[in-house]
Amino acid sequence: MITSKQRAYLRSLSNGISPIFQLGKNGIEDAFLNQIEDALEARELIKITILENSGCDPREASDKICEAIGCEGVQVIGNKIVLYKKSLKKPKIELPERK
Numbered sequence: 001m002i003t004s005k006q007r008a009y010l011r012s013l014s015n016g017i018s019p020i021f022q023l024g025k026n027g028i029e030d031a032f033l034n035q036i037e038d039a040l041e042a043r044e045l046i047k048i049t050i051l052e053n054s055g056c057d058p059r060e061a062s063d064k065i066c067e068a069i070g071c072e073g074v075q076v077i078g079n080k081i082v083l084y085k086k087s088l089k090k091p092k093i094e095l096p097e098r099k
Contacts, residue, residue, distance in 0.1 A: 002072050002084070006095045010045060010074045013093065014082040019049040027054060028064050037069045040085040044093045050079045 002010070020039060023032070037044050048065075050058045056080075061082040062073040071085035 002095065003098055004036055006098075007072075007074055009096050010084050010093070011082070014047060014074060017045065017047050019047040020095060021046070021048045021099075022051055023048060023054045023056065023061055024051045025053045025055070027056065028061065030054070032039070033065065033068050036071075036083070037085075040069070040071055040083065041087050041089065044087050045074070045082065045084050048081050048083065050081065052079075083091060 021032075022035065025073075026032070026051045036046070036048070048061075050056060050061050054061065056064070057077045058079055058081055062076050062083070065071065065083065066073045069085070074082040074084050076082075084093075
């Protein structure tokens with residue numbers, strides 16, 4: 001679990017990145033989750049666009065993805081979600097210390 005200070009830091013980092021995935025009419029499938037997991041391992045912080053035809057609310061989609069792959073939902077704003085998971089091989093993002 002990340003703190004609110006760490007979440008704010010991750011939100012500031014996410015401002016500069018573009019969405020790399022779109023969740024569409026196929027919904028949240030295993031193949032989609034595997035792609036997200038691989039991207040999180042490589043980048044640690046990703047942004048996903050939730051399309052209107054996905055049948056999912058962005059908050060609901062974020063919760064399902066986070067539960068399925070054990071990542072942190074950083075932000076849901078409009079139809080975009082931001083996810084974070086610390087890389088096991090090469091951590092790149094240094095989070096502020098917990099107090």
